[in-house]
Amino acid sequence: MLLLNPLRGILSARPQVLGLTRFSSSFVSRMRFLNRLKQDDEACAAALQDGQLVLFHRLQPLLQRGPTGTFRPVTLTCSGVQSLLQNFGSDGPLLEDSILIGCSEQNQAQFCLDVGHLDQAAVAEFCAGTFIDLRKSFFLLPGPAAQLVAKAQALLRWHQTNGFCSATGQPTHRNRAGSQRVCSSSSTIYYPKMSPVVIVLLSDGSRCLLGRQASFPRGMYSALAGFCDMGETLEETLHREVAEEVGLEVQDVSYSSSQHWPFPHSSFMLGCHATVSPAHTQLDVDRSELEDARWFTPEEISSALQAGVPPRGGRPPDVWLPPKHAVAHHLITEWRDRQRHLQASE
Ligand SMILES: NC(=O)C1=CN([C@@H]2O[C@H](COP(=O)(O)OP(=O)(O)OC[C@H]3O[C@@H](n4cnc5c(N)ncnc54)[C@H](O)[C@@H]3O)[C@@H](O)[C@H]2O)C=CC1
Ligand SMILES: [Mg+2]
Structure with missing residues (x-):
């Protein structure tokens, strides 16, 4: 009511x-x-x-x-x-x-x-x-x-x-629905844009890799993410970002799910799982991009998921994970469920 x-x-x-x-x-x-x-x-x-x-x-x-x-x-x-x-x-x-x-x-x-x-x-x-x-x-x-x-x-x-055309500098006018804008001088049509981002949960078979940027809220760790460069495929971005941020070479890649992410501007998040060889898990973290990155066991992931998102103002736990609406959360729970399934079938 x-x-x-x-x-x-x-x-x-x-x-x-x-x-x-x-x-x-x-x-x-x-x-x-x-x-x-x-x-x-x-x-x-x-x-x-x-x-x-x-x-x-x-x-x-x-x-x-x-x-x-x-x-x-x-x-x-x-x-x-x-x-x-x-x-x-x-x-x-x-x-x-x-x-x-x-x-x-x-x-x-x-x-x-x-x-x-x-x-x-x-x-x-x-x-x-x-x-x-x-x-x-x-x-x-x-x-x-x-x-x-x-x-x-x-x-x-x-x-x-986007009130002005970037080529002519003249005003652009929207259609009634607001699904496009047209330059009043050149008739160039502009459509709303999203920036593609690959987000990947890396696994070495028994652990998954999470990292944090210095700008993240204290204690929050997430899957690795990076913007696609012009001309790249999803797989190429994924391989490059993992190499750049943590110095690892990815083996297998599988697509999971996607999400429109409005922060700070519109990104199109492409969520993937990927594996690295258990023999090559030594991290070489690029500290200009990530404050920290480390491998987490399924038990550590389960307890971090249980802890949930800390309330504002309180002291956050040492490790907590992105909230439910984030594709990172989805990737992490998918990995945790798969690990549980594997452990149960052993
Ligand atoms: N929904 C989710 O679960 C998550 C979403 N994200 C989002 O993913 C996005 C990308 O992650 P990062 O690690 O920051 O990316 P990143 O590793 O590519 O680093 C960001 C840097 O890339 C450069 N860059 C290249 N193309 C860009 C573009 N189109 N727009 C802005 N910067 C561009 C800028 O120098 C920027 O500082 C972030 O905006 C973040 O909000 C990140 C983690 C989880
Ligand atoms: Mg990144």
């Missing part, structure tokens, strides 16, 4: 439907619907009228704590946002700045809008929510909502920083 009077009737009645369930029977129709909205400005404008909107203020999403204590993004109807904008003396064109971010399972188009020109505290109070920094929001929200909010913020940021 939403306990919000000023917004009665303008908050979306279905805030919990953010995020897509893949492979549902209507998956194909939703994907085709979204694709049409990206190509057809009129259809997109019509979909906005019936859509849900997630608000941001200077790239911070508006969240609300639900009755069970879990956070979710506040979702507004189109008329709800219009009332809000009118209430704050700003209406009309701003609504057209909204960007298409998805489609709910009820076939409602989902949009985001940054109201950074309005008073943050007043809007938050009006919507009975709180604008929370994305890094914090990402870990407060359940997985699908976190990914949707991260995608929304990445698109808002991309539009805010």
Whole structure:
């Protein structure tokens, strides 16, 4: 139940439907619907009228704590946002700045809008929510909502920083969905960008390798990661990064899963497992990239996973691992489960 009077009737009645369930029977129709909205400005404008909107203020999403204590993004109807904008003396064109971010399972188009020109505290109070920094929001929200909010913020940021053509210096104009921008002078089309990053959990058969950068929170260790250089394959990046960062030669590589990672800007994380020969595990750590790297046994990994993410302010344990939403966490739990399976079958 939403306990919000000023917004009665303008908050979306279905805030919990953010995020897509893949492979549902209507998956194909939703994907085709979204694709049409990206190509057809009129259809997109019509979909906005019936859509849900997630608000941001200077790239911070508006969240609300639900009755069970879990956070979710506040979702507004189109008329709800219009009332809000009118209430704050700003209406009309701003609504057209909204960007298409998805489609709910009820076939409602989902949009985001940054109201950074309005008073943050007043809007938050009006919507009975709180604008929370994305890094914090990402870990407060359940997985699908976190990914949707991260995608929304990445698109808002991309539009805010790509207002001009890098070749002609002339303004660029967005399509209605916000899926591209076109140079007003040269007609060059620009699409939102992600930087590909390979992230790899190395194993020597009985241990896995984790490292930490000096900039990580104290005690946090993660899988090795590195940006792809122009022209590289996933495998070439992986071999190069491991050689550069810890001085090892990789044998086998297998792909696990991928993730859009919004920090510090949009990265496309390609998660892999890889092995090194048990006879060649001596590390030669590049201290300009990593503060530390070491091999961990399955027992050490299990207890670090059990310890969880330390609360803010408290003294962190000596070793803790990235939280659930991070692909690094997924790679580490996959490796731990595989080790358990191997031990059980011995
Ligand atoms: N989701 C997850 O589980 C994890 C995500 N990550 C992310 O992976 C990313 C890459 O990891 P790092 O070890 O820092 O990469 P890295 O080992 O390639 O080192 C970063 C350096 O690469 C250079 N670089 C080359 N191409 C770049 C580009 N397109 N954008 C920015 N810098 C570029 C810069 O000099 C930068 O300082 C980080 O942004 C981090 O947030 C890292 C670990 C876990
Ligand atoms: Mg790295």
